[in-house]
Amino acid sequence: MPEYMPDYLTVILAGILAGTITRFVLLRIDYRQYPGYPHGYLAHIFIGFIASALGAVAVPAIIKPDFTAVTFLALAAQQFREIRTMERRTLESLERTELVKRGLDYIEGIARTFEARNYLVMGTSFATSVAAQFAGIPAAFIVAALSLLVSLHFMSGEVIGDICDVVPARLSFDGAILKVDDISIINVGLKPMREKILNEGLAVMVKPHGGNARATVHDMGQRSAVAFNAAVILGTKKDVDIPEFTPLARKNPDTGEVGLYILPVEKDMEQLIAAVKLTPILESARSKPLKAGPVIKEARNKKVN
Amino acid sequence: MIKMEDSAGGKILAVVSIKKDRVSGGAPIFFASNEEEQEKVASYLSRILDAMVHDLENGTYILVKH
Incomplete structure (x- = not known):
């Protein structure tokens, strides 16, 4: 035709x-x-x-x-x-x-x-x-x-900024242990490294809103995505032979808050906060345990009967 | 494989100590006569082995590959 x-x-x-x-x-x-x-x-x-x-x-x-x-x-x-x-x-x-x-x-x-x-x-x-x-x-x-x-x-999709507050945090050393506010990050042995970290490092605290957000930042993959994004946007001084400068995100086991430490090329706190806030929430990390409430309750009641 | 600093993949590659009576075992042990030398040896080894120096705060440094 x-x-x-x-x-x-x-x-x-x-x-x-x-x-x-x-x-x-x-x-x-x-x-x-x-x-x-x-x-x-x-x-x-x-x-x-x-x-x-x-x-x-x-x-x-x-x-x-x-x-x-x-x-x-x-x-x-x-x-x-x-x-x-x-x-x-x-x-x-x-x-x-x-x-x-x-x-x-x-x-x-x-x-x-x-x-x-x-x-x-x-x-x-x-x-x-x-x-x-x-x-x-x-x-x-x-x-x-x-x-x-x-x-x-x-x-x-959603980003970290939607479910968490991101605030500046303080880096300090407790002996050899590097801390972001009260979260222990890693043991740094060499003294010159400690000095450099204190002088040039940056840290933020990711404060989740509620239980669902806490479960999301609890995910290890989500945390490495945050560290990766921060390192991409601010640069990192890490090299193969300086593992001390690896950006790390560790959580406070009691509150679920996550502290991020990074040794950026460009020391710009505003930029770091923006980078962390803009990290996409990974599908695999997204979880909503609070939504499971009714089901859990039902199961519990059944057990009692 | 992705390894974060605290994963079980960490392995002690060397020990640098100023306390001769405190260390023994499988990893290579380097003795230093004072803290200054200890710091220097540890930093050299760290660069050579691409490993991270951890301070046990009892006169012993360990080098760990993460």
Whole structure:
């Protein structure tokens, strides 16, 4: 049916365009947590292009009607899982030479995000194509803009600043033990190192709001993500042969507060607080034990009976 | 593997002591005659072994690889 071709072409093109733009915008948000190597950018935008093509083509396929064609979406899901594996493997191999580790939880979170973003792209292009098919190009524009906003909202997850207060803290030594306020961090043996840490180090205290937040910062992976973010933004004086300067986040076992110590290149407390506050909350660390209250109560009552 | 400073992966690589009667055992032990020398030896070893110096505050330093 050649007379339908231009129509379908417009529909598909509208979807692809909307999807690829979404991918590009979402990729720029990534920058903070993942260095955008030029080749990485290219790979992700191209995969985003394929994802949006798949989403866009689905509409004419259904209308045609060629329902079996929709099964290729399953194939697409397979492909995107592949992206997750690829990202994970890349970051894991980089991790070996990283002085301040991201932590496996952070890597898993980033990899999962990359996968999920392709689904968002596919959704955007599908919605745009549907609008283009049934309501014309102006409607497609509106739907594309709306889906982009939804994607942005969907992908900007919670950050530490949402669930915790971050306040400046004092570094001190109790004998050889380095302390952030009253939290013991590590034993530093060499005296010149102690002096340097006191002079050039920075420390903050992360004070969780309530039990759920406490459970989140209790997670070791979340804490190494915080330390990593701080080290990325302020720089760190650590080197292979100076393990003393590793940024460390330790918790107060009684209150659940977390003290972070770092020896930054740039000694700027405001910046450090901002870096800690902007650390994303990892999916694997997010926990809401308080929400389990009713279930626990039920279980306890059952036991009594 | 990710290792934080307090993980079980820590291993004593060397001991630097000024108390000859206080230390013995499996790790290499370096004796120093005074605190100044002890500090110097420990700092050299730390750089050589990429290890961290911990002070046990009884005249003995240990070097631990984390």
